Amino acid sequence: MSQQTQLLDSSQNRKTMLILEDFGRNLGLTFYALFALFPLVWMVICSLKADAEMYNTVFVFTPTLDNYKAVLLGTDYFKAFFQNLVVSGGAVLLTVVAGVPAAYALARYDFKKKEDVAFQILSFKFAPEIMVILPVFLIFQKIGLYDTYFGLIWVYQLITMPLLIWVVRGYFEDISVEVEQAAQLDGYRWFDVFFKTLVPLIKPGLVASGLLAFIFAWNSFTFPLVLSGFNIQTITITSLRYIASDTVHYGQVAVAALIAVLPEITARLFIQKHLVRGLSFGAVKG
């Protein structure tokens, strides 16, 4: 009899424990969610506040679109947005054209110094950007690439190329060799094998890593800070000017930040399954 009550007791205890645990977990997650997401929410709120209401209201105010009008119509923000798009998009395009074949070669062929080449490509990721950029600045000024689209697109390869080559190499390695052999037996030449059987197979991964490379390029700060002047302006540099000016219009700062973030969050939603793999350069197959 007493044993039975004990058993009952312990199962009751277990239940309370589980409820407590659930509660604790959700509490912890909610705290972190506030930390991670509230700044973004606050940015949206600020973007809708008029300057006058900025200082004396927190959550209750009359929303206005004036800040959006001021940023998008009044200044060179739109130009910077467009130019950032061209530079980042161009960088990813060049990376895909030159990087996918390189990734294929590293995945499928066995040649001398292969691992050295692969590691060398990865090490670009770990080179301090400032150090690379100082001499590049001098050379670009000499050969006229300073403050040009091509100059920036070229330098951005340091961000996008190692990422794409390492991630896509992994996707090629995942495809079994038999697929290629079958296609070769069918009489396809090697580039037909490549474009007609392999590329379609790695397409989801390729699109995801391309988008991720785009996000990294879009976010780049050091390169455009040093290598662009009046001609080309990127969004990260232009946005900073809103806070540096004498009278800070916080509403406009919020709009500038919001528009800079939007393309990235949109792009991120398309990456979903491949995100971890891309972020870890293929080291973790999430």
Added chain:
Amino acid sequence: MPKLNVSHPDINYNEVPKNIRMRPYYIIAPGLLILIGILIPFVTAIFLSLTNYSFRLPHWKLIGLKNWIDTLTDPSFYHALWVTIKYAVFSTGTQMILGTVIALLLRKDTRYSRILKVLFTFPLMVAPAIAVLIWQLMTSNSIGVLEKLLNVFGVFGFPWASSHSTAMFTAVLIDTWVNTPFILLLVLAGLQSLPKSPFEAAEVDGASRWFIFKTLTLPMLKPFLYIALLFRLMASLQEFGIIYALTKGGPGDTLMNISLTGYMTAFQYQRLGSALPYLLVLWTIVNISAKFLVKRQRKLAKQAQGY
């Protein structure tokens, strides 16, 4: 004998015509050339560090190791080194712990956690410079919501980035906001890859939660944690964007790490030659730690696979 192509495993390397044997090099060449074109400046960097090159002077000449000696005897170099290490340890450490804890909390699959997993990655997509803007909206003493929150607790005018004593905290906070999701994602991927049976066995044997975590979960997660550590440590040792956008290294020289000192020396003070030793030292530190971590990680990954 090197294989030419995995799809022809039995082929004799020497019988292959040369144009086919060279094919991998052709294929890889465009990508490599684009990257190496950018690497040429690196060699230039070493050379220029031996000159008195400046944007102001019309001519430059070789001055040997003078820049290096000047740098290595300058107290501001050791200050920059100290700031670099402090920043890297604080930000990487906070992110590693916070990211791992949140990943463990997200482990149980509920609808709430599934939504959060997507939402939590948003800050990771934000450019560091833009993240600074977003946090300035939060921490501003006039319009910031955090000031109003702190007022409730009786704290007024918390200085954030403008004071010597809280600037590092603010920078690390913003870095943590942006980069914790990276650790979180890697640890989650690690948790998903764990085999079920050892955990079931431990539970049947009545092992405590803490014991299971300490002896099973953590060791099996180690390869993943090492990758996370590798990426974050390398990036935070050379952090530039967040600090530059926040205070340009200030107030005073509080946040002047090696990257910023190098940048300022080259562009503000126009002494390129003396900026380069800073950056070459940074490059050496980063490269050595990367090599070390990559080696450890490979070993751990092999252990985890049971070799």
